[in-house]
Amino acid sequence: GNSVTQMEGPVTLSEEAFLTINCTYTATGYPSLFWYVQYPGEGLQLLLKATKADDKGSNKGFEATYRKETTSFHLEKGSVQVSDSAVYFCALSDSKETSGSRLTFGEGTQLTVNP
């Protein structure tokens, strides 16, 4: 079955540091890949997505590239801010065009950015 593995957390950085959160996946076919973010007290929000190999998703300074050869979708940001403190989830949805299209999530990574 499908699975997603994220780097061990939590991650603590100083403001303006470079961020990488690793994500690798196992799936049959050609899944779509997503990063969701959860701010304290809120629901999961889509941060970015990529639907085919070599696509780069980007939003709010974050980016991730769909790497089929390494089955990875690592999240990066060049300069984090205190407001980026949140939990980040990597997820995939399989390629079947059905009404289901469940999301399979990674463990989540807690990011704390200190001023």
Next chain:
Amino acid sequence: EPEVTQTPSHQVTQMGQEVILRCVPISNHLYFYWYRQILGQKVEFLVSFYNNEISEKSEIFDDQFSVERPDGSNFTLKIRSTKLEDSAMYFCASRQLAGVTNEQFFGPGTRLTVL
């Protein structure tokens, strides 16, 4: 901006009691989902719902669980006889269209505590 809402935000119940978790999806969305996250674990898919019937369910979604869209706006998850291990955060999500590339919008979650 339209959003998915969930009530209550926190539900405490005794083992063996029935609980109903409520969700109001975004009004023009057609696909509805429940996920759960046990503390410290991954977000897990429970069930998807389309056209007034379950389209996909996970192995977690056994006979103790049921879903319903009783009135065209609410989407409910019922747990018939709660167990200690049902304690988790439950997230509702909705999506407008079919296809894996279309975003699922999540609610803020209901924290269920079974004593």
